Amino acid sequence: MPPSPPSEAVYNTPNYLNAEAGLRSWLTTRDHKRIAIMYLVLTVSAFALGGVFALLIRLELLTPGPTIMDAATYNRMFTLHGVVMIFLFMIPAIPGIFGNFLLPLMLGAQDVAFPRINLLTVYLYLLGAVIAVWGMVQGGTDTGWTFYTPYSTTTVTTVAPVLLGAFIIGMSSILTGVNFIVTTHTLRAPGLTWMRLPLFVWAIYATSIIQILATPVLGMTLLLVAVEKVFGFGIFDPVRGGDPILFQHLFWFYSHPAVYIMVLPAMAVVSEVVQAFARKNIFGYKAVAFSSLGIAFVGFFVWGHHLFTSGQSTFASGIFGVLSMFVGIFTAIKVFNWTATLYKGAIHVAAPFVYFLGFLYFLMFGGLTGIALSTVSLDVHWQDTYFVVAHFHFIMVGATIMAFLSALHYWWPKMFGRMYSERWALAAAVLVILGFNATFIPQFLLGNMGMPRRYYSYPEQFWPLNVASTAGASLLAFGFLIVLLYLVTSLVNGRVAGPNPWGSRGYEWNTPSPPNAQNFPETPVITGSAHDYQDELAGEVARAH
Amino acid sequence: MADTAHARAHFGPVHYFAVWVALLVLTAATVGVWKTSLPPWAHIVAALAIAIVKASLVALIFMHLWEHGGATRLVLATSLLFVALLIGLVLADNATRFQYANPPYSESWGEAPFEEAGPPMQVEPGPVEREAEPSR
Amino acid sequence: MHTEAAATPNLAHHFPSLEQQEHAARLGMWLFLATEILLFTVLFTAYAVYRFLFPAGFEGASQLAHVAIGATNTVVLITSSLTVALAIHCARQGRSRATVALLAVTIAFGAAFMVLKGFEYYHHFADGQLPGKYYHYAGLKGPGVSMYFTLYFLMTGLHGLHVLVGMGVLTWIAIRAAREEFSPSYSTPVELAGLYWHLVDLIWIFLFPLFYLL
Numbered sequence: 001m002p003p004s005p006p007s008e009a010v011y012n013t014p015n016y017l018n019a020e021a022g023l024r025s026w027l028t029t030r031d032h033k034r035i036a037i038m039y040l041v042l043t044v045s046a047f048a049l050g051g052v053f054a055l056l057i058r059l060e061l062l063t064p065g066p067t068i069m070d071a072a073t074y075n076r077m078f079t080l081h082g083v084v085m086i087f088l089f090m091i092p093a094i095p096g097i098f099g100n101f102l103l104p105l106m107l108g109a110q111d112v113a114f115p116r117i118n119l120l121t122v123y124l125y126l127l128g129a130v131i132a133v134w135g136m137v138q139g140g141t142d143t144g145w146t147f148y149t150p151y152s153t154t155t156v157t158t159v160a161p162v163l164l165g166a167f168i169i170g171m172s173s174i175l176t177g178v179n180f181i182v183t184t185h186t187l188r189a190p191g192l193t194w195m196r197l198p199l200f201v202w203a204i205y206a207t208s209i210i211q212i213l214a215t216p217v218l219g220m221t222l223l224l225v226a227v228e229k230v231f232g233f234g235i236f237d238p239v240r241g242g243d244p245i246l247f248q249h250l251f252w253f254y255s256h257p258a259v260y261i262m263v264l265p266a267m268a269v270v271s272e273v274v275q276a277f278a279r280k281n282i283f284g285y286k287a288v289a290f291s292s293l294g295i296a297f298v299g300f301f302v303w304g305h306h307l308f309t310s311g312q313s314t315f316a317s318g319i320f321g322v323l324s325m326f327v328g329i330f331t332a333i334k335v336f337n338w339t340a341t342l343y344k345g346a347i348h349v350a351a352p353f354v355y356f357l358g359f360l361y362f363l364m365f366g367g368l369t370g371i372a373l374s375t376v377s378l379d380v381h382w383q384d385t386y387f388v389v390a391h392f393h394f395i396m397v398g399a400t401i402m403a404f405l406s407a408l409h410y411w412w413p414k415m416f417g418r419m420y421s422e423r424w425a426l427a428a429a430v431l432v433i434l435g436f437n438a439t440f441i442p443q444f445l446l447g448n449m450g451m452p453r454r455y456y457s458y459p460e461q462f463w464p465l466n467v468a469s470t471a472g473a474s475l476l477a478f479g480f481l482i483v484l485l486y487l488v489t490s491l492v493n494g495r496v497a498g499p500n501p502w503g504s505r506g507y508e509w510n511t512p513s514p515p516n517a518q519n520f521p522e523t524p525v526i527t528g529s530a531h532d533y534q535d536e537l538a539g540e541v542a543r544a545h
Numbered sequence: 546m547a548d549t550a551h552a553r554a555h556f557g558p559v560h561y562f563a564v565w566v567a568l569l570v571l572t573a574a575t576v577g578v579w580k581t582s583l584p585p586w587a588h589i590v591a592a593l594a595i596a597i598v599k600a601s602l603v604a605l606i607f608m609h610l611w612e613h614g615g616a617t618r619l620v621l622a623t624s625l626l627f628v629a630l631l632i633g634l635v636l637a638d639n640a641t642r643f644q645y646a647n648p649p650y651s652e653s654w655g656e657a658p659f660e661e662a663g664p665p666m667q668v669e670p671g672p673v674e675r676e677a678e679p680s681r
Numbered sequence: 682m683h684t685e686a687a688a689t690p691n692l693a694h695h696f697p698s699l700e701q702q703e704h705a706a707r708l709g710m711w712l713f714l715a716t717e718i719l720l721f722t723v724l725f726t727a728y729a730v731y732r733f734l735f736p737a738g739f740e741g742a743s744q745l746a747h748v749a750i751g752a753t754n755t756v757v758l759i760t761s762s763l764t765v766a767l768a769i770h771c772a773r774q775g776r777s778r779a780t781v782a783l784l785a786v787t788i789a790f791g792a793a794f795m796v797l798k799g800f801e802y803y804h805h806f807a808d809g810q811l812p813g814k815y816y817h818y819a820g821l822k823g824p825g826v827s828m829y830f831t832l833y834f835l836m837t838g839l840h841g842l843h844v845l846v847g848m849g850v851l852t853w854i855a856i857r858a859a860r861e862e863f864s865p866s867y868s869t870p871v872e873l874a875g876l877y878w879h880l881v882d883l884i885w886i887f888l889f890p891l892f893y894l895l
Contacts, residue, residue, distance in 0.1 A: 110695035113705045178712045185616055186705040187695065213627050216716040220723035224835075233813035233831045235727060240813050241648045241738075241828045246730055249635045250723055300627060304634065313641035316634065523697070558767060565763040572755050572889075576748070579894040585736065592890035599886045607766045608879045614704075617711045624715040628722045632729050639730055650824040651734035673737040673823035 015417065019517035030115035031517055032100045037415070038122050039096030044484075046088035046129065053081035055477060058439075058470040065457045074456035075142035076157075082145030083136060083162065087169050088129050090396060091258065094265035095176055095211075096125075098407050099204045101415060103180060105508040105515065106198045108189025108524040113182040117175050124172035132165025144454060146255075149236040149247040153228045160229055163222040170215045173261075177211030180204055191526035195289075198506060198530040199282060202289040203268030206296035210257045210264070214300070218254035221247065245311050252303035260299040262396060263363075264292060266403030267334060270356055273406050274338045275531040276504035277353040278345030282531065284337040291330040298327045305374050309383045317376050324374035331367050335360065348502075351425035355406035358433040362398025366391060369444070384454075387447025390440045398436055405432070405483065412487065413501050417514045418494030424486040431479030438472025505531050555612050564606045571599050691867045703869045710873045714880050717843075721884055724836045728891060731832065735825020742821060742829035743895055745810060750801050751893040754794050755885065761790035762882040765851070765875045772868040777861050780871065784855040787878065791848040798841055805830070833892055840884055847878045 016033045026034060057077050060067045069077065100118065104111050112118050135141060139158020143151055152159050184197075184205050224235055225247065234240025236247045275282050282288055304312055304320030312320075338360065347353070369391040373379050382388055413419050442465040447453075451462045458466065500509040507530050511519065575595045578588065605611040610618055644653040696702040732739045768783035809817040812834045816827035854874045857863065863871060 104695075113695075114709060115693075115695070174713075174716050178709050178716075181712060182705045182709045185708055186701055209623075212712055212716055213624060213719055216719040217631070217723055220720045224723070224727075227835070231813070233835070234827065235813070235831055235835070237813070238648050240831070241651065241731065241735060241825050243639070243648050243730065243734070245638075245646075246635070246727060249638065250631075250726065253631055300630060301634075304638070307638075311642065311646040313638050313643070313646075315641035316638040319634070319637070556770075558770060561763055561766045561770070565759065568759045568762075569756065572752065572759065575890055575894060576752055579748075579890075585740065585895075588895055592894055596887050596890055600883050603762060603879055603883055603886070607762050607882075608876055613707065616708055620708070620711045620715050624718045628718065628725070631722055632726050635726055636729055636733055639733060647734055648824075652736060653734070673741045673821070673826065675741055675821050 013512070014516060015512065015514040016517045017416075017514055028119070030111065030119060032104055032112050032115065032118060033415075033515060033517075035118050035122055036097050036101035039092065039100060039125075042122070042125065042129075043089050043093040043096060046084055047093070049133075050081055050085035050089060051477060051480065053077055053084065055473060057081060058473040060456055061458070061466045062470045064460055064463055069456070071456045072140075072142060075144075075454070076136070076140055078454055079141050079144050080133075080136050083132060083141075083166070085396075086145055086258070086262075087132065087166055088125075090262040090400060091173055092125060092169070092176070094269065094400075094404055094407065095180070095204060095207055095261075096121075098200075098269065098411065099176070099180060099207075099265065101411070102200065102508050103183055103204060104187070104519055105511060106201055106506070106530070107183065107187055108192060108507065108520065108526060109183065109187035110519050112179045113186060114175075114179050118179055121172040121175045121179075124168055124175070128165040128168030128170075128172065130165070131168065132162045135159075135161025135165060146251065147222065147225055147247075148251075149225065149228070149244045150238075152225050153236060160226045163226045166222055167219045170219045173211050174215045177208035177215075180208040181212070189524050189526050195286070196526060196529040197289075199271035199285070199288055199292075200268040200506075203264045203271065203292040206292040207261050207264040207268070209293075209296050210261050210299065214254040214257040214261070217250060218258075221250040221254070224250075245307065248307050248310055249303070252306040253300075256303040256306065257296075257299045259392070259395065260295055262400050264295060266359065266400040267292065267295075269403045269407040269410070270338060270359055271334075272504075272506055272531075273352045273356050273410050274341050275533070276410070276502050276506065277348050277350065277356070278342050279348070279503075279533050280341055280345035281533055282337060283340035283343075284333075285529075287333050288337050291333045294330040295327060298323070298330065302327055302374075305379070308376050308379045314376075321374050321376050325371055328367060328371050331363070335364060335367075350409075350422060350502075351420075351429055352406045352410040352502075354426060354429040354433075355402045355409065358429070358436075359399050359402040359406065362394050362402060362436070366394030366398055369394065381450075382447060384452055385447035386443040386451050386453055389453050390443035390447060393440050393443070398440070402433075405429070408483075408487070410502070411508075412490070413497030414508060414511075414513050414515070416491055416494075417497050417512075418490045419497045419501060420490035420494055421486050424482065428479050428482040428486070431475060431482065435472050435474075435476030435479050439469050439476050440472070442466070442469040442472070505533055556606060556609065560606055564602050567602060568599055571595050699866060706869050706873060707876075710876050714876060717880055721836070721839070724832065724839065725887070728832050728836070731825060731828050732895075735828060738823050738825025739829050740895070741823070742810075742826045742833075743892060745805075745808075745818075745821065746833075746893045747801050747804065748893050750797050751889050754797050755889045757790050757794050757797070758882045758885050761787045761794075762879055764790065765878045769868065769871050769875045772858060772863045772871040773865055775863070775865050777858050777863065780858040780863065781855050784851050784858065784871075788848050788851050788855070791844050791851070794844055795841060798837065802834075805833075836888060837892070840881070840888060843881050843884070847874075847881050850874045850877060 016031055017037075019031075020029075026038070029035065056068070057074070060069050060074055060077070100112070103109075135158055139161065141157050141159055141162050143155060143157070143159060147159065147163070184201060188197075227233060228235055228237065234242050236242045236244050238244065271282060271288060302320055302324040304316055305324045308317050308321075369387070373382060373388065373391060409420070409425060446462055446465050446469075449462065451458055497513045499511065499513050501513075502509070507526075510524075575592055578591045578595070583591070604621065610621065639647060639653075642653070644655070647653045691702075692699050693702060696705065764783050765787045768780050768787065771779040771783060805811070809819070810830050811817070812831035813827055816830055851874055854871055857870065
């Protein structure tokens with residue numbers, strides 16, 4: 001049996017956090033675990049920044065007409081909110097933090113395939129983030145995060161630095177994807193066959209495929225907008241024979257798969273959490289594993305559903321509408337299998353599990369409204385209304401951020417060796433889930449009533465629901481704040497966690513908490529699959545310690 | 546452990562020179578086809594077909610895809626699939642759009658009916674005009 | 682044998698073997714090449730769309746292209762692919778001086794390509810065949826003509842940038858080869874640089890017919 005680490009205070013035992021001291025050791029680290037922590041700090045800061053912009057938006061929408069800002073400022077506000085949330089948080093967070101921290105541990109590897117490139121991705125992220133935010137703040141970018149032509153190429157506000165920043169962040173995303181794919185192919189421990197991989201790895205692998213194939217398209221497209229803005233070549237300008245809708249095609253070819261870059265890692269987390277907290281093997285391992293690849297693949301075929309009302313041909317719209325429904329099948333398979341995993345499981349209700357329940361509910365409603373939106377005849381009424389806004393926030397905040405919080409709570413003891421206060425965690429989870437509902441359900445109703453998005457004012461009949469939504473947003477923000485507070489204080493006051501406080505059978509729990517700088521003294525040999533709850537007697541997972 | 550240098554080197558200078566000659570021949574062929582008077586669509590098909598053969602030779606032999614394992618081949622094949630996807634579906638859109646939703650005076654506009662409406666459209670209506678002796 | 686021991690310093694701590702490390706490096710490079718392919722695909726998509734929309738304009742404009750220079754450049758790049766493949770072959774046999782010489786020839790071909798391209802660009806500038814709103818060549822007017830040149834300069838320009846980057850990478854590899862850093866059991870960097878150079882050639886193989894011959 002592997003010896004458990006001594007139960008003294010966590011920072012007395014050597015681990016990756018205290019292995020080397022000093023800022024320089026962190027800034028030049030090649031340890032994937034330290035890189036993960038750097039991503040944690042950076043992306044959570046970005047989330048807070050994006051959240052501030054969200055609150056300002058909701059404050060403005062508290063009353064019809066101007067409340068705290070004028071129309072131009074409002075346009076800048078939702079541009080800031082969108083760019084910061086999507087490029088600085090949603091895309092990099094779960095892969096950057098949990099992918100980096102866990103992938104080598106789950107594979108029995110000492111590090112990712114290219115550790116120095118891994119560090120480079122952090123700096124690229126930071127550089128791109130600074131340039132993009134500076135560009136928006138200083139230059140008043142008001143195009144929205146979607147940068148549609150011809151407005152983005154003719155506006156007097158600054159666009160080029162934001163595009164450059166997004167391009168640089170895209171490079172960070174690409175290199176992360178390359179690293180994860182190569183690591184999964186080449187650094188699996190002996191005995192770890194593809195069908196024994198944790199489902200987290202399958203989903204992160206699928207995410208990496210999307211990152212590699214889709215991000216360059218965005219990079220080049222944004223570059224073309226910058227070139228057109230600066231030089232006026234006219235590639236999207238009708239006067240020169242250009243087609244503005246071409247921009248939309250190219251933009252959404254990335255940006256739709258991008259939402260799967262955001263949600264697949266969330267699903268990765270959930271597959272791990274549901275097994276650990278139901279104490280049961282996943283129902284239908286292969287179905288879930290291949291559904292991840294299915295989402296990654298089919299997710300590339302559907303981008304035209306963002307162009308239903310833009311002038312795209314009805315023929316193409318029809319194709320894209322049908323294909324968009326297909327992609328829902330894979331999510332449905334996963335939802336069914338996660339739920340079936342719970343059946344006859346030994347459920348342990350803790351914060352990660354509560355967030356999983358929230359995730360499931362929000363994913364279902366967000367996903368179903370997505371299927372509804374993919375019907376062209378319905379979308380022509382909902383396009384550019386709050387119905388769409390609510391739909392994607394259900395998936396991006398409701399599903400993805402619930403999964404992010406689930407991951408944070410599940411792996412917090414592993415990363416930092418400390419447990420947080422369970423009571424505060426449950427209270428915050430309830431606040432967050434209720435606050436989310438209060439924020440975004442009114443927005444479905446508003447959108448259905450016809451309230452357009454990206455408008456700083458609205459007719460009086462929409463006032464009550466907007467007030468409700470703003471109230472919900474305040475509750476949601478308060479919930480997030482509480483999470484931040486008890487997690488941070490747990491670093492100081494939290495009870496020492498020990499190697500496996502959840503009793504999970506994931507591979508990564510066979511290391512100390514926090515893990516050593518060197519992941520494994522000797523390469524482990526795998527003889528069973530991850531999360532083998534029904535295989536306690538036979539097929540023990542062998543670890544050489 | 547096997548001597549990897551020996552195991553890897555299936556292709557040698559002979560193969561590379563052979564491919565080089567083939568590429569030169571194909572380049573000559575593609576210029577030759579250009580000089581014939583085929584209908585435009587046949588020119589496009591021929592040019593792309595020859596380019597694909599050339600690219601395959603470079604990828605399979607110069608870049609060793611013929612020798613190396615499944616993962617790297619899958620990477621190239623998958624990316625080519627998505628190239629086809631993007632170009633194909635975008636073209637399908639432009640080809641089936643309401644004719645005036647395409648850029649001004651593009652092929653689908655046919656006989657542009659709006660010339661009489663006058664400015665502000667600054668783009669030049671067709672047909673494409675060429676001087677008798679373009680200055681070179 | 683002795684080559685293994687001599688090459689061990691190149692083995693990173695987290696890889697179990699040099700062979701595994703090399704396989705990982707190659708897979709990583711191919712994934713990066715996939716991103717480059719998708720990068721250019723954006724421009725190829727624009728080309729496909731605008732060619733479809735403006736067939737007359739594109740056909741007329743492509744007759745202004747300098748086929749002789751384009752064809753010569755094609756031969757130059759194809760031959761440079763040959764020399765870099767030979768360079769990798771020599772590196773695998775541990776023949777450093779041959780490797781350096783062949784890499785130098787490859788770089789020289791790259792430079793020749795850029796010089797020829799420079800001539801072409803100069804002629805286009807002089808004739809007023811410029812992208813977008815700067816187009817003012819009197820000999821050919823009409824819808825789609827300026828768009829052809831916009832795409833021509835964007836695509837050959839991006840390609841030229843990649844040629845320059847490739848030349849830089851090959852120079853660095855040549856310096857390392859001159860320092861005898863490569864051996865039969867460790868020549869991965871040469872192979873990776875070669876892969877990048879071949880991609881540059883691959884893209885030109887498509888650019889040439891699309892802009893000069895169609």
